[in-house]
Amino acid sequence: xxxxxxxxxxxxxxxxxxxxxxxxxxxxxxxxxxxxxxxxxxxxxxxxxxxxxxxxxxxxxxxxxxxxxxxxxxxxxxxxxxxxxxxxxxxxxxxxxxxxxxxxxxxxxxxxxxxxxxxxxxxxxxxxxxxxxxxxxxxxxxxxxxxxxxxxxxxxxxxxxxxxxxxxxxx
Numbered sequence: 001x002x003x004x005x006x007x008x009x010x011x012x013x014x015x016x017x018x019x020x021x022x023x024x025x026x027x028x029x030x031x032x033x034x035x036x037x038x039x040x041x042x043x044x045x046x047x048x049x050x051x052x053x054x055x056x057x058x059x060x061x062x063x064x065x066x067x068x069x070x071x072x073x074x075x076x077x078x079x080x081x082x083x084x085x086x087x088x089x090x091x092x093x094x095x096x097x098x099x100x101x102x103x104x105x106x107x108x109x110x111x112x113x114x115x116x117x118x119x120x121x122x123x124x125x126x127x128x129x130x131x132x133x134x135x136x137x138x139x140x141x142x143x144x145x146x147x148x149x150x151x152x153x154x155x156x157x158x159x160x161x162x163x164x165x166x167x168x169x170x171x
Contacts, residue, residue, distance in 0.1 A: 012042035019049055025129030026138035029056050032129060038119025046119035050112050053137055057105040062170055066117045067096040074110030079103045099170050 017035045024033045029052070036047040052074075060079070069076070070093045078086045078094055080102045087107070088094050096102050116122070130142060 012040055012044060015040050020135070022049075023126065024132035024135060025125050026132045026142055027125050027129030028058075029053055029138060031132055031135065031137055032122075032125045033135070034122050034126060035113075036119070037122055041119055043118050043120070045115055045117040046122040047113060047115045048122055048125065050110075050114050051137060052106045052110045052112070054106055054108050054110075058103055060101050060103045062099060062101050063096075063116075063121070064098055065121065066098050067121075068115045069094045069096075070113040072111045072113065074112075075107040076110050076112070077105050077107055101170060 015036075019033050019035070022033050022035050024031060026032075031051040033049040034046070035049055036045065038044075038046045057076070069078075069088065071088045071090055073090050075087060075089045076094075078088060078096075080086065080096065080100060086094065130138070132138070
C-alpha cells in the first residue's frame with residue numbers, strides 16, 4: 001500500500017487570501033495580516049499587510065533576504081545604510097536588498113504591503129505575535145515584550161546591525 005503524504009508543491013500551491021480571512025497577529029505595536037506564507041509559495045516569497053501607528057519602527061537591522069514595502073497610506077521615513085533618509089508616502093514602493101542595513105520610522109499612521117523573498121520571515125511574526133482578535137492596532141494593554149523584540153532582531157531572518165554573527169550578511 002502506498003502512503004499518501006501531504007506536502008507543499010516545490011513551486012507552491014494555488015491559493016486565495018484576503019485581509020478579512022487571512023491569519024492576523026499583533027506584534028511590536030502593529031497589526032500584521034499574513035496574505036502569503038512561504039509554505040504556500042514553495043518558499044519563493046511571503047507577503048503581509050501591515051498597519052502601524054505613528055512614530056513606530058525598528059532600529060537598524062539586516063536580513064539575509066530581500067524586503068519590499070508598498071505604502072498604501074501614511075508616511076514612512078526609511079534609513080538605508082549611510083544614505084540620506086527616504087520619505088515614502090501612499091503609492092511609493094521601497095526595495096531593500098538582502099544584506100542592507102536599514103531602519104524606518106512611521107511619520108504618521110501607516111498601512112503597507114510588506115514582502116520578503118525568499119519567504120519565511122512571516123514565521124517570526126506568527127511565532128512571536130499574538131493572534132489578533134480584531135483587525136485593528138493592538139490594544140495598549142497588550143504591552144511590549146523586550147524578550148520577543150530581541151528574538152525578532154537576532155534570528156536567522158533578521159538581526160541587529162550590530163550583531164557580530166550577522167555582519168556576514170552585510171554587503
